[in-house]
Amino acid sequence: MNFSNVVTVYLKELKDTLRDRRALMSMVIIPTIVMPALTFGVGKIAAGVVSKARQEIPAVMVLSGEDSPGVVAGLRQDKKLRLVATAADWKDQISDKKLRAAVRIPAGFEAGLKAGAAEPVIIYNYDGELKSGFSVNELERYFRALRDQTVTARLTERGLPATLVRPFETKRENVAAPEKVGGNLLGGIVPYIIIILCFTGAMYPAMDLTAGEKERGTMETLLCSPVARVDLVLGKFLMVLTGSLSAMILSLTSMTLSAAVAGMVFAAKTGPAQMAAMASQAQGAGGTMPMIDPLGLVGVVAMVLPVAVLFSALIFTVALFAKSYKEAQSYVAPMIFIVILPAVLGMLPGIDLNARLALVPILNLSLVCKEMLSGVWHWNYIVIIFGSSCVYAGIALALAVRMFNREDVIFRA
Amino acid sequence: MIEAHELTKTFSDKKRGVITAVDRVSFTCRPGQIYGLLGANGAGKTTTLRLVATLLQPTSGRATVAGFDVVRDAQSVRANVGFLAASTALYGRLTAREMITYFGRLNGMTDAAIKARIKQLSAELDMDEFLDRRCDKFSTGMKQKTSIARTLIHDPAVMVFDEPTLGLDVMTARAIVKFVRDCRDRGKTVIYSTHIMSEVEKLCDTVGIIHGGRLVAEGTLPELRARFGEQDMEEVFVKAVGGEAAVLAALKN
The missing domain is CATH 3.40.1710.10 (abc type-2 transporter like domain)
Structure with a gap:
């Protein structure tokens, strides 16, 4: 492996992708604008509908x-x-x-x-x-x-x-800090959104840099260069990873910012005590945005890294088989269901982390994120999950390199 | 210098089983000469050239290009080869200059050397006017010039052309033919595949006729004419592959 060749390939792919409107759409615009708008919009509408129904x-x-x-x-x-x-x-x-x-x-x-x-x-x-x-x-x-x-x-x-007939009464009071309430409420949905975005962010560049290049005939041109194929794979892979991570980071940033803005507007109207009460009310409606532990958010990003590598390498490998961009889409699109299923399972309130589930890819991420966002740090699980995710990611990347070296895959016609 | 000895390439196909695309092909191309590989579609021209350019690995047999073995030292082979095919396209979202620079870097050249080389190639190929425009808006002629500059950026000793005039208009095709001849005159080793008889007559010092993956005849143009007793290259070709029926059968496959 020659590091400077990897960088050369990566920088070229980055420049190429940044000039591609479709790529910018999936990597920048959708995660920054559409996802938060969707999350807040749907939450707001749901809350509105419910309170209207209550008022009737x-x-x-x-x-x-x-x-x-x-x-x-x-x-x-x-x-x-x-x-x-x-x-x-x-x-x-x-x-x-x-x-x-x-x-x-x-x-x-x-x-x-x-x-x-x-x-x-x-x-x-x-x-x-x-x-x-x-x-x-x-x-x-x-x-x-x-x-x-x-x-x-x-x-x-x-x-x-x-x-x-009524010898005593019961009363209930919330003692959890607002970020814990928030973690529990949003702990499920935030990892879910991150996982989906990580995947969709990687999809476009992965298909464009493999099947797309085959279709346009630039793959053969690239293979004529004296660069080792492993350098080509790694340079391209880094670009796919960039797409995946940029989608995730942009959406997290824009969601955090809009949550902060919404929170400020909200806090100005009501007191902080009422906020927690409102947050628990919002459980069904998902309307208002409770607070999230910022340290948990950092933890989530760190845990997502190996999974982003896994997604990028897997989509890259699958798309490499396709002869054309369209064919790649028909292979990659169904993969999203494989990703959504464990992510949704992790959102369910009953499922909690254990040693066995800590080894299930994606599901383990979804579960550990839920915990970290509510300020719970099970270090032994975190180590297992991070370690196993790294192993899975390594295997997927090795597979991508292997596939790129197979001439029946690269020259499939 | 290209030396191929008993080069063989087989593919496994789901429907047709094992296909021998190139079957024990041996030939030698010398510096300052153009070796023409003449064959119908599917005869094995592209596969042979891809073996030479190390895009594919031979199933058996061996070949050396510029003194390097195509299997053991594939990267050194590619560093000494300029490969131009109808199927090698340009990155549409890069400008011609960026495209050529990219391949210069992939060939390990310094930015200063790339800059100087582009200046020289651009003057030779008359590319100044569109050097900083994006390739996706180019005419076929502009694309072909950019591709040529891309193959020449590292000044390779060996040039491999796989049907470079396929689908080009007459003027662009003529420019390519002239460029191939220039390469020879500069002492490069040139291998050129085509199914167009007139190009063979115009360009090639030695001709290898390939049919069904096998090299069925080889020689200079006068040698081939004498051997098959025909003046017309097309007649020579048909006789070499075993008559019209053989040509038709091969095309059907």
Whole structure:
């Protein structure tokens, strides 16, 4: 290996790639602008939709209950429910989402309550529909209150204290620091985005520098030079790695910056205590941007390095087989699913790092990043993961060099 | 100087099994001479030249180029060879100057030497006007000139031309033919493959007729004419490969 030759090849590929609009699109523009916009945009829209759904006063229909006027009047007066006139097609109305829920108050409900016990109240809803779910929550809240009132009244009647049936209360308070809450919330999504970007950033240059060169006929020109093939591979590989890392670093930087800006705007409006509370609310919506441990972010970048090498070398090797850029795309595009699957698995809340999972490529990265972002540093796992990733990356790179030396691959026609 | 001895190259093909693209080919090209490799499409010309330029490795047999073995010392061979083929293209996003400079660096030249050499080549090939423009906007003539400058940047002793006039217009093709002759006149060893009879007649000192991977006839033009009793080169070729039926069969493959 001749280092100055590797540098010569790398610098030429860098210049060539920087003049390529398509490459700039995938390496610079998409990671800097599109990914953060997408993440924030989708989060914002999701949060907006959810809070709008929460604010809506749901339309609810009362079926029967003529002999329980007190309950019906109570429902009518409730500010968070809107009673509509009873109609025979209530089931269709719920299916059509015109009606959020219906409630059947059994005959003789109030009389039953006075006597002792009554038949159950039945709530009809649209299972899995967000707004219908909210209306059910409101109905249940109303009837729970009604039950509590009844119990309290009965106890007072008999001269017994309320603590007889409710001897204690439970309360919950968040003690985790905001960055830990953030790490847990974003710990899953950030490594996922990084892994995907690392892959897509490498895709374009890897295909262009191999299959693309074969297609344009420059590969043969390059092979005429007296440079050893291993130097050519390494120079090209470094360019692919540059693409992968630049996509990752640019998107991380732009995401961190926009998170900081969003955080500042947010902090100006509310206090820091409310922020943590909002962060935990955002769990389902992914709306606001909680804080991330900056040291964790540095750790993530370090852990991603060998994986970026692995991706770059693998895509390079696969694309090398193809005769044309188009053919390379049809080989490389399905590879993204192989990458997404373990990355998504790592996002799931239940899966935690253990010695066996620490050896599974990509998944181990996703899991360890989740931990590091929430300020947890399991050094033994970190060493295993970094070490195994380096081994995988080394194997992939050796494979790329081997393939480049095979004339049936390079001159495949 | 190129010396090939019993060069053989086989490929394995999924459908057709093992194919012998070049079958025990031996020849010698001397400095200051043009050796023409004449053959139909698929006869084994490109494979032979790729073996000489060390782009491919021979299955058996051996060859030396400028005194270096093509297997053991492939890098030294490439350092002494200028390889120009219809299939060797330019980097479209680089300018002609950048393209030539890149290959100068790959050949281990200093930037000062590259600069001086480009100045000289640009004057010889009349390239000044488009030297700093990007190659993807070039006409075929400009591309061909840039490719020539690329092959000559390190002033190699051996020139390998694989059908360099393929797909070129008449004027550009003529310029190439003139350039090949210039190479010979400067004492370089030149090997030139083509299927165009008139180019062989115009250029070559020695002709090797290749058919089905085998060198079926070899000699100077007068020797070949005398041997096959024909004046027309095309007739000589058809007779050498074993008649029209053989030519047709080879083309079908």
